[in-house]
Amino acid sequence: MSHPPRRRAARLLAPLIAASLLAAACGGGESTPAPGAASGGAAAPAEPVKLTVALFSDFHYGPLYEEFKKTHPNVEITERRAQFNDHHNNLVTQVATGAGAADIVAVEGGFIATFREVADKFHNLNDYGLNSRQSEYLDWKWQLGLSKDGSQLIGLGTDVGGLAMCYRPDLFKEAGLPTNRDEVSALWPTWEQYVETGKKFVAAGGKAAFTDGPGEHFRAMVEQAPVGFYDTSDKVVVGSNPDVRKAWDVAVSMIQNKLSGKLTAFTPEWTTGIAKGTFATMVCPAWKTGVIKDQKPGEGTWDIAAVPGGGGNQGGTHLLAPKQGKHPKEAAELINFLTSKESQLTLWKDASALPSLPALYEDPAVATFVNPYFGDAPIGKIFTDAAKALKPQYTGPKSGDVNVAMGNGLGRIELQGQDPEEAWKQAVADSEKIK
Amino acid sequence: MATRAPERAAPPRRPGGKRRLTARHWRHAVDVKASPYAYVAPFFLLFCAFGLFPIGYTLWVSLHEWTLLDDEHTFVGLENFRVLLADSYFWNATFNTLSIGLLSMLPQLLLALWLAHLLNRPLRAQNFFRITLLLPNVTSVVAVVVIFSQIFGRDFGLINWVITSFGFDGIAWRDGTLSSHVAISTMIMWRWTGYNALILLAAMQAVPRELYEAATIDGASSFTQLRKVTVPMIRPTIAFVVITSTIGSMQIFAEPLLFGAYTLTGGQDRQYQTLSLFFYENYMRLDFGFSSAISWMIFVFILIIAGINYLLTNRMKGSIR
Numbered sequence: 003m004s005h006p007p008r009r010r011a012a013r014l015l016a017p018l019i020a021a022s023l024l025a026a027a028c029g030g031g032e033s034t035p036a037p038g039a040a041s042g043g044a045a046a047p048a049e050p051v052k053l054t055v056a057l058f059s060d061f062h063y064g065p066l067y068e069e070f071k072k073t074h075p076n077v078e079i080t081e082r083r084a085q086f087n088d089h090h091n092n093l094v095t096q097v098a099t100g101a102g103a104a105d106i107v108a109v110e111g112g113f114i115a116t117f118r119e120v121a122d123k124f125h126n127l128n129d130y131g132l133n134s135r136q137s138e139y140l141d142w143k144w145q146l147g148l149s150k151d152g153s154q155l156i157g158l159g160t161d162v163g164g165l166a167m168c169y170r171p172d173l174f175k176e177a178g179l180p181t182n183r184d185e186v187s188a189l190w191p192t193w194e195q196y197v198e199t200g201k202k203f204v205a206a207g208g209k210a211a212f213t214d215g216p217g218e219h220f221r222a223m224v225e226q227a228p229v230g231f232y233d234t235s236d237k238v239v240v241g242s243n244p245d246v247r248k249a250w251d252v253a254v255s256m257i258q259n260k261l262s263g264k265l266t267a268f269t270p271e272w273t274t275g276i277a278k279g280t281f282a283t284m285v286c287p288a289w290k291t292g293v294i295k296d297q298k299p300g301e302g303t304w305d306i307a308a309v310p311g312g313g314g315n316q317g318g319t320h321l322l323a324p325k326q327g328k329h330p331k332e333a334a335e336l337i338n339f340l341t342s343k344e345s346q347l348t349l350w351k352d353a354s355a356l357p358s359l360p361a362l363y364e365d366p367a368v369a370t371f372v373n374p375y376f377g378d379a380p381i382g383k384i385f386t387d388a389a390k391a392l393k394p395q396y397t398g399p400k401s402g403d404v405n406v407a408m409g410n411g412l413g414r415i416e417l418q419g420q421d422p423e424e425a426w427k428q429a430v431a432d433s434e435k436i437k
Numbered sequence: 438m439a440t441r442a443p444e445r446a447a448p449p450r451r452p453g454g455k456r457r458l459t460a461r462h463w464r465h466a467v468d469v470k471a472s473p474y475a476y477v478a479p480f481f482l483l484f485c486a487f488g489l490f491p492i493g494y495t496l497w498v499s500l501h502e503w504t505l506l507d508d509e510h511t512f513v514g515l516e517n518f519r520v521l522l523a524d525s526y527f528w529n530a531t532f533n534t535l536s537i538g539l540l541s542m543l544p545q546l547l548l549a550l551w552l553a554h555l556l557n558r559p560l561r562a563q564n565f566f567r568i569t570l571l572l573p574n575v576t577s578v579v580a581v582v583v584i585f586s587q588i589f590g591r592d593f594g595l596i597n598w599v600i601t602s603f604g605f606d607g608i609a610w611r612d613g614t615l616s617s618h619v620a621i622s623t624m625i626m627w628r629w630t631g632y633n634a635l636i637l638l639a640a641m642q643a644v645p646r647e648l649y650e651a652a653t654i655d656g657a658s659s660f661t662q663l664r665k666v667t668v669p670m671i672r673p674t675i676a677f678v679v680i681t682s683t684i685g686s687m688q689i690f691a692e693p694l695l696f697g698a699y700t701l702t703g704g705q706d707r708q709y710q711t712l713s714l715f716f717y718e719n720y721m722r723l724d725f726g727f728s729s730a731i732s733w734m735i736f737v738f739i740l741i742i743a744g745i746n747y748l749l750t751n752r753m754k755g756s757i758r
Contacts, residue, residue: 094723098505116723120506268698269611271592280592403722406702413705417612420706436722 048076051329053336055081056104058089061160062353063340070339077332086110097123097324105327106337109157111318114146115399117156121149124156125323130334132158138343142394143358147320157320158341161355164385165222165314165392167196167307168286168294170210170279171377177206177282183379187308193223193252196310200261203282211263211281214272215416216253217409218285223249224405225395226311231405231433232398240404241430250408250426257416264416273297276304285309287316288356288385295375306379313391318358356385363390400436407432492736499729506723517730527731529707530715531738533618537693537711538686541622541629546678548630553637554663567638570631581624582695589620589696611696617709621692629685633678640674641667676750683742687735688713712738 051074055063060083067079082104084092090113096103097120109117117124127133133155136144140162147157167190171181179202180186190196196219200212213219224230227245232238240246256262263281265272275281276297284290286306294304321340323333339345346357350368362368363386371382398404411429414420420428499517501510521527556566573581588595589610597607610620644667652662668675690713693703701718703710710718712735719728 094505266698270587270590274593400722410702410705418706
């Protein structure tokens with residue numbers, strides 16, 4: 003399965019951007035990493051072990067490796083990085099051919115389902131006692147690291163991508179809507195109320211559109227439902243799942259009420275529109291704050307409110323150990339260390355990677371963190387609230403492709419004037435063809 | 438250029454020793470007969486390993502139900518091809534490929550001819566202009582597409598800014614079939630016109646000057662000279678340029694991919710999804726059997742086009758000799 007690739011490209015950039023975004027605010031300097039969590043493995047007669055870690059961007063693991071080596075002096079760690087798509091494609095090839103994979107590999111949320119299908123190609127981390135970590139994790143994040151039947155633990159989660167709704171207070175003010183983020187969040191507990199707010203915005207007659215396009219909203223709505231595009235037997239249930247149809251209808255009503263600016267994310271008109279104010283709201287995973295800042299709309303131009311429908315997540319990574327690796331014990335220990343509470347807190351500070359361990363959400367470094375660029379929005383709290391509120395949903399092997407097919411259907415209604423019912427039929431047929 | 442070793446003078450004959458081949462003679466015979474093959478062998482070995490074998494293996498894969506992570510590959514015969522030929526998205530991609538190919542190739546060829554013609558006369562700073570022609574081609578395709586995507590932007594694009602300043606409505610370049618094809622063709626033309634102009638220019642310089650002198654004396658204008666002297670004389674080169682650009686246009690990939698902000702479907706309605714992009718979409722789903730079938734169909738299309746071109750070129754050659 004794969005994510006819509008445009009999002010991949012963005013997520014590739016996002017950590018970098020987000021890092022620079024937060025680096026200043028976090029007040030530079032080394033945050034002292036907490037003592038190694040996985041100290042149990044430091045045996046005395048240690049023979050030298052070389053571990054390679056394959057990532058798709060700079061995860062800011064450097065200082066953590068050093069920390070790990072203090073308890074494991076025999077372990078030598080080399081890191082290799084590849085571009086987002088290449089990294090995952092290479093991994094598929096390496097797993098299929100049984101050669102060339104690193105000892106530890108990062109797998110992003112859009113790809114994790116592909117590898118859950120072939121759990122036997124990865125070391126079962128339960129064998130190394132890592133199932134003890136379950137209670138620390140967000141439930142849905144933990145589930146994503148299990149094999150399909152739940153019997154094996156193939157990966158431990160690193161970060162998550164909590165969901166929010168970014169909005170422009172200036173455009174809201176022009177339309178006579180409240181501008182304060184709590185009042186704005188109160189406008190739309192549900193998606194229907196979000197659409198109602200949009201109608202008021204349009205009725206005020208401003209030049210800007212209420213939102214960019216309906217695709218991301220549709221995706222967020224589907225992900226909030228108990229069942230998404232797939233049932234647990236990996237059958238595509240797009241055509242028969244009433245929740246998908248409901249999300250579709252809300253998205254269509256957004257188009258029909260002219261809430262949408264007919265923009266596809268990451269096209270030039272979309273990115274320019276962020277700065278120029280051609281649309282007033284957009285669905286905002288944590289990493290999109292970096293995309294916004296990159297367009298230099300100006301401090302306080304965008305603000306962040308809660309996402310309608312209660313919670314959501316987009317993206318986030320797991321660390322896996324392919325079975326080809328010769329040192330599963332050390333690999334498991336390193337995974338355990340890199341995903342530990344202390345490490346995740348360090349990574350939040352260094353790389354603004356949102357932790358996947360709810361205990362950290364109470365930590366002042368996360369809970370009270372405000373971002374001056376977004377009107378002092380408490381982004382730590384907003385995004386972690388969204389991640390906490392999300393109920394686990396079974397993600398089938400190719401939900402990313404199904405999502406593209408459905409999003410294209412909405413796009414055809416909006417951009418090519420296709421009849422909504424026709425578009426639905428074609429989108430469902432396209433989705434069911436994906437195998 | 439001759440690739441064979443030059444024939445040596447026959448060795449002096451020894452009386453009575455005519456039939457006896459010494460080791461030296463034998464080595465000489467092997468040298469003359471076999472070494473040319475040894476010289477070209479590296480290319481053919483590499484070609485077999487990285488060209489011929491993959492083509493054959495792709496055919497083998499295309500006859501199977503084959504996803505990368507599955508260990509079992511079931512033989513399904515021509516099923517993938519049957520599904521492919523019945524797939525309207527495949528024919529849509531074929532249409533888009535041909536349409537973008539034609540839209541980019543015809544104006545490109547005319548423009549290249551005209552540019553080459555301009556540069557084929559005495560000019561100051563000739564080398565400067567020739568190098569300038571090649572510059573768009575050495576620019577990374579990503580950079581070209583990013584810039585042109587901005588220019589063809591719907592809301593803030595340069596072209597729409599001009600159009601709207603004349604009081605017309607802006608064009609949503611990405612959303613229409615024809616408009617998106619025009620935008621993508623423009624990017625291709627930008628990159629390849631200069632390159633083709635240089636090839637044509639090289640051919641033009643081989644045309645004997647006397648022909649132009651005679652034409653000038655007869656009072657032919659510059660345009661007439663281009664039409665009646667230059668073009669007929671460089672026909673084989675024009676044919677070469679046409680063949681290479683046609684084959685190139687069958688492989689258009691990066692432009693539509695990046696123009697659509699990395700969407701593999703080439704627009705919501707697949708309005709600018711080319712064959713290569715269609716292949717890539719299915720490849721990314723790890724459906725290797727089906728995508729192999731697509732690449733084989735692309736191969737067949739290229740063979741057909743190369744065949745047509747070959748016939749046409751042969752006829753052209755016949756007409757000037």
